[in-house]
Amino acid sequence: MDEPTFTVTELNVAIRDAVRDKFPRDVWVKGEVQGLNRSGLGHTYFQLVEKAGKGERPLSRIDVALFRDDRPSVNRALKDSGLRLEPDVEVRIRGRVGFWTGGGKLQLVMNGIDPVFTVGGMAANRERLLKALAGEGLLRANGALAMPMVPLRIGLVSSADTAGYHDFVEQLGESGFAFRVCLADVRVQGSGAQKRIVWALRQLAHQPVDAVVIVRGGGSRSDLAPFDTEDVARAIAAMPVPVVTGIGHEVDRSVADEVAHTACKTPTACAQTLIEQVYEFVDRLDEVSRGVAGLARARCALAAREMGECARRVRRGAPGALVRELTALERRRVRVEELGTRGVREAAATLDDRRRLLVAAGTRLSRG
Structure with missing residues (x-):
């Protein structure tokens, strides 16, 4: 008897039915979002991956649609918790296991999604990292550096189109001051952001700058994920x-904020911090100038x-001296x-004596 032969469609349908029988109800699955793609029809596709550790290669993965x-209900749940579906974010999602026969x-x-899982996981990972960095003395390493009195040469990590x-x-x-900005133009959000940020920082470390600024134009709590990574912190x-x-x-502080010399809420606040530093120098210079001028006037x-x-x-002494x-x-x-x-x-007496002597001599000569 010949063994049965399936067509591709028959095999795929059989697999679909077997999957449905095995998973008749929705299941909850946790993993890391990778390869996020939003289609023009309003659908979102990505892969949910499991890794052995942070930054390790995936052990396994599954495609998610x-x-x-279903997007409105998922987005509402994310928005209420200040989150957004982004690459590299750990999530716990609900869904129906299926087999797409057309694509095999x-x-x-x-x-559905569990925002509490994501928020809690991010917070737990953040605390573990902060504890490890503190143990190595890295939380205060950058803060121990002295800010230059006149930080006019600025290295900037940001995207120029934001x-x-x-x-x-x-x-x-x-401000009117002669600031010069050396831009490391990289995207600081989305997939691969942490690697781009690290690359930008290493590039600026070799530039003649007084300070480096990292700015981002706002976003959801999950957008902070790259700034909570160990690579960026180190x-x-x-x-x-x-x-x-x-x-x-405005609410959350990232690990990057904790490790940095100075953490500001917004890019504008960063600029104001640098401007105020220069103003302080100008004020001190004016104060010193006023002190020097005052001392010169006192000496004069x-x-x-x-x-x-x-x-x-x-x-007073001239009249007496003149009289003397x-x-x-x-x-x-x-x-x-x-x-x-x-x-x-x-002289007259001498002449009289000489005259008398001459007269006497003349008389004697006459007599002789």
Whole structure:
């Protein structure tokens, strides 16, 4: 007797029916979202994967389809918890196990999600990572760096086509200070974001910058996932300059915020922090300038007082000194006159004596 031969359709239908018999009701499955794709018809497709550990290769995976009719209820549940279906996020979802005969593919048709599982898992992973980083002294490594007094050369990790980037750059431009921005243009959300952020930080570590800023334009709690990863945290801790974060979430602080030198709520707040640092330097410079000017004025005033006192002493002493000099001069004049008069008298007496001698000599010659 010949063995039965299935057509492809018959085999797929048989597999579908066997799957339905094995899983007659919805099941809950947990795993990590990968390969998220939203179609133009409003359907969402992704893979749910199980890994041996964070960052490890998947041990197993299953395709998931979230059809348009089920999306509103799932999105409401996510929105109420501040979440969004994103790659790399751990989820617990409900769905119907099925086999798509047209594509010959086993899949889970999703119709529900447990947001509490995702939030709790993210919080637990975050706490474990923070504890490990604290044990290695990395939570305060970047914070221990001194912020330059005039941080005008800024390295920026952001995407140039986002509102967060424009808010940050425009705020710096309006300050009037000569800020220079070195941009590492990468997307900081979505699949692979943590690797892109780490790459950007390592690039900026070799640039002549005073500080590095990481900004993001806001989003859901699940969008923070890349900033709660160990790779990003360690990259920030290893930076040679202070790192300022403006991840744009008003409620939650990410691990990146905890490791960074300064954590701000928004990109605009990051810019204001840097501007205030420069203003503080300008204020200190003005204060020092005023002190130097005041000291110079005090020294000039002291010198003027000393010169005035010297002039007064000169004026007070000049008349007496002049009288003394005139008296001495008068004494010298009288002495000179006396010496002159006596000299004339002595000369006249000498001439008289010579005249008498000549007369006597002449008389003797006449007699002879």
